Amino acid sequence: MEYLLTGKDDIQSKRIQNIARACEKASEIELQMVEKILDIPPVGKNTEILEA
Numbered sequence: 173m174e175y176l177l178t179g180k181d182d183i184q185s186k187r188i189q190n191i192a193r194a195c196e197k198a199s200e201i202e203l204q205m206v207e208k209i210l211d212i213p214p215v216g217k218n219t220e221i222l223e224a
Contacts, residue, residue, distance in 0.1 A: 178185070195203060207214050 195206065198206070204214060206212075
């Protein structure tokens with residue numbers, strides 16, 4: 173049913189939900205790293221990855 177409504181299978185939707193939950197708990201540095209890995213333009217003032 174999920175696939176018919178959204179074009180995504182249930183497993184893919186659950187994976188995306190799990191990633192979103194993990195991002196909610198991530199530190200600023202971790203979020204910046206994810207943005208860099210996924211090639212997402214950073215949002216906000218700090219656009220360079222901070223050194224850990």
